Amino acid sequence: MNKHKIFVVEDDRSISGLYEIAFDSEEFEVECFERAEDMFRAFEKQEKCDIIILDLMLPGMNGLDALKLLKAGESTKSIPIIIVSAKGDEKDKVEGLNLGADDYIAKPFGMLELIARVKANIRKSTLAGGEIISVGEITVNNAEHRVLVAGNEVQLTLKEYKLLKLLMERCDNVVTREKILTAVWDYEYFGETRTLDMHIKSLRSKLAQFTEAQYIHTVRGVGYKFSKNK
Amino acid sequence: MNKHKIFVVEDDRSISGLYEIAFDSEEFEVECFERAEDMFRAFEKQEKCDIIILDLMLPGMNGLDALKLLKAGESTKSIPIIIVSAKGDEKDKVEGLNLGADDYIAKPFGMLELIARVKANIRKSTLAGGEIISVGEITVNNAEHRVLVAGNEVQLTLKEYKLLKLLMERCDNVVTREKILTAVWDYEYFGETRTLDMHIKSLRSKLAQFTEAQYIHTVRGVGYKFSKNK
DNA sequence: GCCTCCATGTCAAAATTATATCACAGACTT
DNA sequence: AAGTCTGTGATATAATTTTGACATGGAGGC
Numbered sequence: 001m002n003k004h005k006i007f008v009v010e011d012d013r014s015i016s017g018l019y020e021i022a023f024d025s026e027e028f029e030v031e032c033f034e035r036a037e038d039m040f041r042a043f044e045k046q047e048k049c050d051i052i053i054l055d056l057m058l059p060g061m062n063g064l065d066a067l068k069l070l071k072a073g074e075s076t077k078s079i080p081i082i083i084v085s086a087k088g089d090e091k092d093k094v095e096g097l098n099l100g101a102d103d104y105i106a107k108p109f110g111m112l113e114l115i116a117r118v119k120a121n122i123r124k125s126t127l128a129g130g131e132i133i134s135v136g137e138i139t140v141n142n143a144e145h146r147v148l149v150a151g152n153e154v155q156l157t158l159k160e161y162k163l164l165k166l167l168m169e170r171c172d173n174v175v176t177r178e179k180i181l182t183a184v185w186d187y188e189y190f191g192e193t194r195t196l197d198m199h200i201k202s203l204r205s206k207l208a209q210f211t212e213a214q215y216i217h218t219v220r221g222v223g224y225k226f227s228k229n230k
Numbered sequence: 231m232n233k234h235k236i237f238v239v240e241d242d243r244s245i246s247g248l249y250e251i252a253f254d255s256e257e258f259e260v261e262c263f264e265r266a267e268d269m270f271r272a273f274e275k276q277e278k279c280d281i282i283i284l285d286l287m288l289p290g291m292n293g294l295d296a297l298k299l300l301k302a303g304e305s306t307k308s309i310p311i312i313i314v315s316a317k318g319d320e321k322d323k324v325e326g327l328n329l330g331a332d333d334y335i336a337k338p339f340g341m342l343e344l345i346a347r348v349k350a351n352i353r354k355s356t357l358a359g360g361e362i363i364s365v366g367e368i369t370v371n372n373a374e375h376r377v378l379v380a381g382n383e384v385q386l387t388l389k390e391y392k393l394l395k396l397l398m399e400r401c402d403n404v405v406t407r408e409k410i411l412t413a414v415w416d417y418e419y420f421g422e423t424r425t426l427d428m429h430i431k432s433l434r435s436k437l438a439q440f441t442e443a444q445y446i447h448t449v450r451g452v453g454y455k456f457s458k459n460k
Numbered sequence: 461g462c463c464t465c466c467a468t469g470t471c472a473a474a475a476t477t478a479t480a481t482c483a484c485a486g487a488c489t490t
Numbered sequence: 491a492a493g494t495c496t497g498t499g500a501t502a503t504a505a506t507t508t509t510g511a512c513a514t515g516g517a518g519g520c
Contacts, residue, residue: 131350134343141346145404145449148342157506158451195508197468220467220516387495425497427479450478450505 004122005049008032009039009066010084011059019053022111023118035059036066043076046182051122053114054101056085056092064092067099075170080121084109133168136228137211140165149210159184160203167216167226176223200224234352235279238262239269239296240314241289249283252341253348265289266296273306281352283344284331286315286322294325301330310351314339353402363398366458367441370395379440389414390433397446397456406453430454 006028010016016032023030031049033039037060039052052070056063067083070076082103083096093104103117131143137150140161147154147164156164162184167175177196185195204216217225236258240246246262253260261279263269267290269282282300286293297313300306312333313326323334332351335344361373367380370391377384377394386394392414397405410426434446447455 132343132346134340134346137340137342139340139342139346141350143350143403145452145455148346151342159507193508194469194510197470198508201469218468389496423497424479424481424499427481428497431480448479 003027003029004051006030006118007039007042007049007052009034009036009052009058009063010055011035011057012055015055018111019114022115028118036061036063036069039066040069043073046179049079051118052079052081053118054081054083056083056096064095064099067096067101071099082114082117082121133165133171135168135171135226136213136215138168138207138215140168149207152210154206154209156203156206159199160206163199164203164226167224170226172225172227174219174222174225178223180223233257233259234281236260236348237269237272237279237282239264239266239282239288239293240285241265241287242285245285248341249344252345258348266291266293266299269296270299273303279309280355281348282309282311283348284311284313286313286326294322294329297326297329297331308355310355312344312347312351349402363395363401365398365401365456366443366445368398368437368445370398379437382440384436384439386433386436389429390436393429394433394456397454400456402455402457404449404452404455408453410453 004027006019006023008016008019008030010019010032011034013034016034019032020030031042031047033042036054036058054063054066058066063083063085067081070079070081080102082105083093083101084105084107085092085096086107093106097104102121105114105117131141133140133142139148140146141148142165145161147156147161163180166180166183180196200216200218204214207215213228215226215228217227219225234257236249236253238246238249238260240249240262241264243264246264249262250260261272261277263272266284266288284293284296288296293313293315297311300309300311307330310332311330312335313323313331314335314337315322315326316337323336327334332354333347335347361371363370363372369378370376371378372395375391377386377391393410396410396413407426411423415425430446430448434444437445443458445456445458447457449455
């Protein structure tokens, strides 16, 4: 297992410093932000993390609003979030958990407790996160690297597989050509190329062997979308 | 390998009927209970199962309480449990996983996904078991360090043996080249090397002495997979 | 409705890459 | 020394990916 990336949103430098010390190990990597806005900027740059520690008392954007935004975003909604606030601030705690935070910890807290909670939440999310993605009659089993369409195994090449997995992970959302190219290929340039269309075509035709339904939809001018409904 | 017994706790008859259809095969046998209490009664009668599919919305005993009980019982604590609940019931999901459930699936779900999850969890639990790994006609006896193919002993060299064992432990799952190299050799560097292919080749040809079937499949761009099916 | 533009779709050949195979050499065992 | 076991390049083979030329078809302007 590779390093777990932790995003910390905390304006008090002396505290975020503590986090960095606490999680300075083989197992974790910390990135601190003073404001929630900075974190969202990081997400826009396609940065990823395994868990977020979010202080609710923040300058700028309110912590609970940040939480709402995180849970609303397709790519961020499944990241576990631990909210942090001053002791006794029962209202924030309850509201935060209601908004979808996964855990709560009150200041002041012991580092050991925090580490334990972080580990527990990461374990949970990876456990349930599932090696299996399923939409309609299509199932991708990532552990086995197999794809079933209405029960029939379909042989996909590596790129086709990555492409399908990406689209299904973002199911119902349009994925930009650009995003696809960055994720599946590592293109830094997006010059005219028919490569992507090519793979979409072969993916479609392989899926069509066993299903009538159209799963991969073209969104003209933007990209592609995977969805079981027309 | 004998039939895997699945206990299903589900009060909705139309759904438990689906389970029976989905798992009606050589590989599985299903027993349905409408209430958790009925399942415990079965356990009291010394009935056994390999996995439990537990709906959390139940009449009578609460699903989470049943889960606690199962995890508390000496004879039931190690049975993998997949919990089922309505989509978006995030709280139950998290709590269930905290209480020791092994996997989670949201209603409504596709049968293929369910089957895949059941298989994955059964595999996980049997893996932990013993000194003897057996898939199809191939058996690795780790205690004696011997390998049988369709009853015939095959002489393997050390690397071949480690390689085979690794692949069989992860049976049906793709193992990355990288992982193999780390596990069998202790490469930290993964430059171009034909060493692995070499050993795969000799392993294949040794197995082929006594069986027609292909057990070691290459997954181009990823690694290798051991599996008795195609 | 018709036309044009431009993003996509399609095709087959060509290029690239991953894996398989071979032959051999050093290291170790017996 | 003869016999394994292992690792390494060179080379072969097979599979996948890319590309460029060309076709198609949707959206807006007329």
